[in-house]
Amino acid sequence: MAMNEALHADEPPKVALLNNPAVRNALFQVLLVLVIVFLVYSALSNMYANLAAAGIASGFGFLNNPSGFAVNQALIEYNQAESTYGRVYLVGLLNTLLVAFFGIILATILGFVIGIARLSKNWMISRLATVYVETLRNIPLLLQIFIWYFGVLRLLPQPREGFDFGPLGLLNNRGYFAPKPVWGDGAQFIFWAFIVGVIAAIAVSRWARKRQMETGQIFPAFWTGLGLVFGLPVLVFLALGAPLTWDMPVAGGFRPRGGMTIIPEFIALLVALSTYTAAFIAEIVRAGILAVNKGQTEAAAALGLRNNFILRLVVVPQAMRIIIPPLTSQFLNITKNSSLAVAIAYPELTSVFAGTTLNQTGQAVEIGSIPMLSYLPISLITSAVMNWDNKRMALGERENDREDPSRRAERLADPEDQPER
């Protein structure tokens, strides 16, 4: 046998058909495809048969039918009598995005504060932060939402006896009634001033970095930028003669009048989501800061950097590189977990669409898949953006390390293609 192989060394050895990896892989994959095609086909054919038997319409035509149910929070115009299911979908989607947006901001701030507090040398503070993290992340989010909603906000006093925070608004079991800003003439210029400020701040920071690279001189770009972003709108606001009045809520019998109503469902969901997720973000932040080698801090100190510079220029940039990827998935978790609102009837995507609309139309397949397909792009886009940012912040690696070994072998073998020395 061995001799035989030696004689025919230049021919491929004869192997059984199934021991040939290419054949085996191809066979396995063909089988897999066949099984999946069969499953999908039988599921679809069963579905059509079942739908026909139950007399349920299919297709997306129902999106143009009037919905006929009320939604208690809509960012866009919504009318119970005329608005369609398509409109309901938009209302729900916007409400999801609203709670996710504020949830992300609050959770990030709270999470960073608690994460840094866990590393504090002050024993009391680090203990308190640890207790916060351990308690909040070991209790199901749904239960926390229930506690905030049924256990706190619904137990608040009636509107008549509710809390009055004076200029800050009213709080009672119908929600939080905030003063509503009423913009006068020319208010859009303030918005444009804000946009101009942001662009100018970016330009200044680029210029400052370029100048620092060339000359070594440091320009206070951060404070200038802050001044531009907030100062410009304020200046325009004052120049226009402060075109802003506040519509104050007035305590009434059934519910307060005027002002801006923030429904208790939104508050409960927002508070529960952000405090719960903050516990996870705190752990991520803590791990990220701990992962920065102590030698880095010492080296920076040896260079003569002051304490806040060490933190800002050395520790934070390196920690952020570790923090950002898991932080992204927490942001996505907030967005996806906002669907738990269905349990307290906050009118977001899952609750108004997969809940009420499904009950009314019975089109389970379409209505089951639309929310799913709406969350998917949110998830995929967020991860794409964060991956891009992450790549920008990641450590630069040497070219050779990334090179495919076989390509490298070819290149080294080719005398024409030697790197210059």
Next chain:
Amino acid sequence: MRENLFSSIPYTILTLLVLYVLWTIVPPILNFAFFDAVWSGSDRNACANAEQGGLQPQGWFGGCWAYVGAYFNQFIYGRFPVDEQWRVNIVGILFFGSLIPLLIPKAPFKRENIAFLLGIFPIAALILLTGGHFRFEGFLPGTGFIFAPGASKFWADYIIASLIILALVAMIARGSDRDPGPGMRSTAIVLGVIAVALFVLTIDFGLNHITTDRWGGLLVTMVIAVTGITASLPLGIALALGRRSSMPIVKLFSVIFIEFWRGVPLITVLFMSSVMLPLFLPEGVTFDKLLRALIGVALFSAAYMAEVVRGGLQALPKGQYEAASALGLNWGQSMRMIILPQALKMVIPGIVNTFIGLFKDTTLVLIIGLFDFLGQIQSSFTDPTWATPVTSLSGYFFAAAVYFVFCYAMSRYSMFMERRLDTGHKR
């Protein structure tokens, strides 16, 4: 102490601030849970103040543990008939009795224990909880001419299917130049064991049949969590291996599967499994509501598990894969003996975190109308016998305490195992 708390003026201020926060938070919680709580009583009068028509003084605010006590049985068993609850107790004793020795590293008989937990326990639990005495009608199409649907057709179908599988095994062995004997023998043993298990399920033990809509409380929570965990780990490992596979189609399907489940919220998955899944099944085939939720939970957590396992597979140095091939191990052997033991060990914290997440996520089934532990508590609030302003808070407090104990225990155990298994490879 002084250095830690009062070393500088900002620190002193912070310390005092923390003390103030503790002072405003801790005493009310302790008062609610212990000092002002009501421990006994027969109805809402015990937990309502005078204004609400109860016995408590004006302004009283405390936990109503009398209500939790009155409902305790329902919180654990749901609507499981009281006379039959011993069956649930036996399942609980069997489960914890075999799980705890497994978790203690020094306890002996690990192999036997695992075999019991994965082999005998599920069948025993299924029979005890549902009542057993299952009726199988047969599953192969086109064999109706032998027997009418029923037990005989089922066993005839089973024998035919077994013969087909054995023939396939023999063909694969022939095709890869191996002696078909050992492969066929082990397949025959597996098929035989499955036949015995199925036969046991059909035996009438004289237990009353209890449908799953009577299950509830902690029982349902544990059933979903344990089944989900057991199903998601092997499925997750398979998906992770699929995602790292060199076969493009396998990889593509794994990536799509994983990214799809990870991109959607569990609630939509549960909605889908409860309203869409029945539509995908042939007419006449119905799935139990609990089973549908189980399928959704298992698929969902399998995707998360797959990503955790993939992390372990990627963290393993390439040399381990190459060394395994150099030893002449085939793919299955190298995975089983070299790669997976190391990779899984590395990601134990991640796996346990997924378990904890799954345990917490079981609460979501209450949204599709199953009565798990939280669902049972939530539904008890509507009972006018105990309806007081503090009922809901007492119920939530109790629920939070129970969930906390379970999740905290799991996370502590994972930290313990992580330290124990740490063989110093970490940088």
